[in-house]
Amino acid sequence: MPAQRYGSLIRVKEDRLEEYKRLHAKVWPDVLRMIKECHIKNYSIYYKEGFLFSYFEYTGTDFEADSARMAADPITQQWWDVCKPCQQPLETRAEGEWWASMEEVFHLD
Template identity: 25%
Template structure:
């Protein structure tokens, strides 16, 4: 198992809509993420700062490096861009997180 964690940030006033859109996540996006080797993916919100904390668990043979070029991923980023801080091309701004502890 490979783990990865990162932080993103919502714009003020977008929490409910962010949650709603993820509650209605596209089946083709779910398939893409799973087929890329992601088998567990959680996003947590710090309501005080609007920071999102994402934690991924990946299979050893994962291929997430190809995700940014996939049309479904790019459509999802465009769909979410009005809610969060993004890079040019609407990729969400990500700040990697360093694992400091793990209890297995």
């Protein structure tokens, strides 16, 4: 089964951009381990003009269960608590989202 691709968008507070970059230059090892254990690969975050774009591929069979597992992990929760003050969610995001999900309109392997 091919990987499912996910893109999402959020704003980064301009006065927190350098802090956000510094945090992501040294992501906590337990956070990286949890990402991998939850079947996420090719995870990237890009920056442009106040926006962060996230892309990853999911290779598991139950995205909701793996997402819930990650969200329940205490170390991941601490990581999010450190990163969230740097972020400003889009007003147009779906209910329950922090990063706004994006629609894939084109893909070429």
